[in-house]
Amino acid sequence: MSGTSQREDPGVAARDEQFAADTERYRRELLAHCYRMVGSVHEAEDLVQESYIRAWRGYARFEGRSSVRTWLYAIATNVCLDALADHRRRVLPAGLGGPYRGPDAPADPDAGVGISWLEPLPDALITSSATDPESQVIDRESLRLALVASLQHLPPQQRAILMLREVLAFTAAETAEILGTTRAAVKTGLQRARTRLAGLDTTADDLIEPDDPRARTLLAGYIAAFEHSDPGLLEQVLRADATLQATPFLDWYAGRGACIHQLATYVLGSPGDWRMLPARANGQPAVVTYLRDASGVLVPYGAAVLTVTATGITSVVAFHDPAVVAAFGFPQSPP
Incomplete structure (x- = not known):
């Protein structure tokens, strides 16, 4: 040939x-x-x-x-x-039933096995080059x-x-x-x-944009609460009617008190256990999360998307999937 x-x-x-x-x-x-x-x-x-x-x-x-x-x-x-x-x-957990009202217990990840969970969309994947802000x-x-x-x-x-x-x-x-x-x-x-x-709950009327200084302050407070294992900081940034969801767990929590109790008892751990980096997803403030493993190394854990208003964070949706960290373009080890 x-x-x-x-x-x-x-x-x-x-x-x-x-x-x-x-x-x-x-x-x-x-x-x-x-x-x-x-x-x-x-x-x-x-x-x-x-x-x-x-x-x-x-x-x-x-x-x-x-x-x-x-x-x-x-x-x-x-x-x-x-x-x-x-x-x-x-779906997200809130789409499957009402908030958790049972006896105090850690969430069971196996309960959500077999469910197709909604995923976050990193803003970087769809950021438009259009110059029209509207x-x-x-x-x-x-x-x-x-x-x-x-x-x-x-x-x-x-x-x-x-x-x-x-x-x-x-x-x-x-x-x-x-x-x-x-x-x-x-x-x-x-x-x-x-x-x-x-007939469905879609979004709040008083959302503020991720670039708003108030949104940045609330995001920084949320990150600090985890990195310093400080429930008091969560008290400052979560609104009274805040909700907490985390896939792949079926249970979700409504009300600031219930959210903080669950996080403080089973999630926050000790200072330094968490490292969180600011991000954006679905047009909202977000964090990419790393958790210290048994050997003391910070490893990818997932991400969380926050719904932020002028009066505080009204919703936290966490995605416990290490692959999400790479989807956001973050490294395997935090800088």
Whole structure:
């Protein structure tokens, strides 16, 4: 076989370059879309990859009757719906029942075995390069952890309709074309999704942004409480109505007193047991956590996402999974 015959077809190479130029700019927002649909960053990354493979295969047949962005969202949405056909709903502990009211006891991690848990989405994976501050706020609002958790209670088709219409601002006609249905079905699905979400706890009205000095102060206080094993600092930063959830544990706690008691009794340990580094996830303040093991070495433990208001932290959702640390781009050993 001659060297010439092994060269890449220049037409194919040019098409690949054009495909990348037309589509790569949308990869991060498609990741956010797939994450809202499935509630898992790892699954979302796989679904985006599958979407790009399907798009590449069909690129030669793309006739430009819609924008590239609309075309990609149509592919990605249907990839997600295919994946959700036999998918178990991802949840947080509060989505499974009321707060823990039983006798004092440490949480049992084995109780949550077999449950598909919601995962946090590190902001760094979907940070937009857009210069419009308003669009960036809208992006963050649509990724709030409480909202994404509530979306998982919707049937997949309703979830897709709500995201396409109210987050991505597609028209009813565009949404119907993407989903292969009618505008009447889109209207009905949107009404049902809104009604369902209205009965669920999504997010507080008085949230403050992670850059707000008050949010930074509350985050610093939360970190200090763990690193110094000081329940008194938790008293200062948690609001009276605060809640505490931690996957893979089924039990969750409502009220500042219950949260602090659980943390002080079973979690805080001794000063120096924890190391926490500030991060951001789901458009909210977060921490990546390391815990000292039996040999005295700080090892990856997980992350926690905080819901922060002007009057204190109202929610802590912890994810006890060492793999989460790497997903946030943090090292195996804290600096």
